[in-house]
Each structure stands twice: as structure tokens, then as C-alpha cells.
Amino acid sequence: MPKKAMRRRRLWSTVLGVMVCVLVMVVVAAGLGYQLFQREHQDDLRKADAIVVLGGEHDGREDYGLRLAREGYADTVLISDPYRPYAPPYTSSDKRIMDRVCNAGTPAVEVICFAPNPSTTQGEAMFTQRMAEERGWKSVIVISWRYHLVRARYIFGQCFDGQVIMRSVPRDYSRPISQWAYQYAYQFGGLAKAVVIGCDT
Template sequence: MNSIVRWRDTRAARSIPAALLTAVAGIVLFALAGLPLYVFPPVGQVDDADLIYVIGPPTPARIAYEEQLRRDGRADAALISVSPEGERSAADLSICANLAVTCESPLPFTTKGEAAMLTAYAREHDVKSTIVITFTPHVARTRYIFAKCYPGRVTVVGIDEHLRPIDWVHQYLYQSAAFVKAIFTPCAPPVG
């Protein structure tokens, strides 16, 4: 009887490191699989377009890149997705006073809502091609959603913004869950 108890204890003690090793291996595989999606997405060729579209939130880095693209003559007009209220709303952004820039709030305030807002804007302004600016971890999901929900030609570019290791963990988890949601939910209807 005593040898049976010792055998069970030894077996249980061996299964803990095996489970820990399996968990670590799973985390490493998840991190490696996410590298081409979230850390190093393929870089889109930024050609001339009808519109530059900054999707939310409109951070200073995204706005600066949009302004640079307009100065370089990539497009004459810009659309900026802003929060309906509070921080980063149109009232908070001086760029929204620029005549070449339209600041609007998508409904819903999601990537699919932003695709729907672009669809409505494109119909109204005869936009056929758009440069979409987001941040690097969001590029792959943005490309997927815009390919699914927007009929025009889109080039998605990511701006590197400083992310701490904990931010990268959050982005891996958030973007992965949001990717699954994007696959199984329909596009938002264009408003306007």
C-alpha cells in the first residue's frame, strides 16, 4: 500500500513539470505564430490614392504620418476616425479644422464601423483608393476587415508606437480575440 502511494506521488510530481513545459511550449508557439500578424505584418506599398484614412484612435504619430503623406502628394484629402465624445474627439484635434481633412465618428466605433464609414464617405466623394493608417499590431486585422467590408482599394500601413512588453501581451490577446470575432460577425452597414 505504501509503495502505491509513493508511486502516485512520484507520478504526480513528474506530471507538474510536464504540464508546465506544455504550457510554456504553447505560449512560445502562440508568440511565434503572432510575429507575422502583429509584430512584422507585410508592409504595404504606399502609392498615390484618393484619400488617406486615419483609423482610431488618431494618435499624434498617426496624424503626423497622415500629414507627411499629404505633403508628399500621396493624396489631397484625409478622413480621420474620431471618438464620438471625450478624448480624441474632433473638438480636441486641431487637424480637424483643416479644409482638406474630414473628422467623423464611425457607428459603431469599431474597425468594422470605420470600414462602413469609409464606404459611405467613398460613395459620397467618389473615392476609389485609400491609404489606411493604423498601428502595427492592428494591420493584419484591419486588412482582413477592409477586404471583407469595403469595396474599394485599400493599402493598410502601420505606425510603430512604443509598446511595453505587457502592451504586446495585451495586443496579442486582444487582436487574436478580435480576429476571431471579425471572422464570425457581419460587416457594419454603411451609414450616410
């Protein structure tokens, strides 16, 4: 076989090998992403010392946390408020929602809104740990998106000394494949970051 043809054949073999490797990696990442972020990983509900509503979007999470408290699962609700000062993309609607839920306390249910520092899941977990140390809490219910639960559980495991009961916001999680691909990449990246930086409390 002529040398030029051999070089061309080796080139195509290399290209094909790379394409197969990329395809395998995509399939593995998609399968792992589905298992970690799309399937349900919430825990059974049980009573805890507090309910922690993580920030993200106003998709009913705040009211879900308040409802669980009214049903007797905890008598304190921590609601993350990383949205202030409500500059774009946040709106006056965000402010109205937070004003309402932050003033939803009753004699039976205490509501504490807080601005996490840093304004991330890590900051929320660190604040929860400080509150737990002050009040002697041993367990919390943490509310977030279904696709965020694995990462949030890992971060709270780093930053919070007590038991964590993870609950996903009850909402519709159907979405186009492109949006799931973005979420897989975002959550993988966030999980890798959490592994690297740990929890500086």
C-alpha cells in the same frame, strides 16, 4: 512499486505534461504574435482615392495622413473621431488636436472627420465603404499602429470593396515585454472577434 507512489508519480507526470503544453502554447503564441503584430506589415505607398486615419491615440497619425495628402497621395482625408464628447480619459488637449486637424483642409485637400458607428475599426471601415459608394472610390490608404495593421487589413477586407494600402504611424514602437504581451492578447482577441462577427453593412 506501492500504489501511493504510483499515484504520486502519475500526478507529477500529468503536472509536467500540462506545464510543457502551456510552455509550448506560450512560445507559439509569442512567435506568432511577433510575426503578426510586431514586425512591419505596411505596404509601399502609392496614390489612392482617399486616406483613412483610424482612431486610437494622438501619436502623429492625423498629421501623417494630412502630410501624405499634401504630398499628393490622395486629395481626401477621412479622420476618425471616436473621442467625442471628450469625457475622461479624453481631455481638452484631444479636442484641440481634433479641432485643428479637422479644419486643416485646403483647396487641394478635403478633410472629413467622422464619428464611426460602432466606435471600432469595423465602424471606420463601414463608413469608408459608404463614402466609396457615394464617390466611386476604388482604393484607400489606411493609417494605424504597426501592431494593428494585420487586424485592420482583415476588417477592411471584410467591409470595403476596394484596394487597401496599409501604412503604420511613423513612431517609436519599442516597449516593455509586458506591454507587447498585452498587445498580442488584445490583437488576437480582436482578430478572433472580427472573424466571428464579420461585417454587417
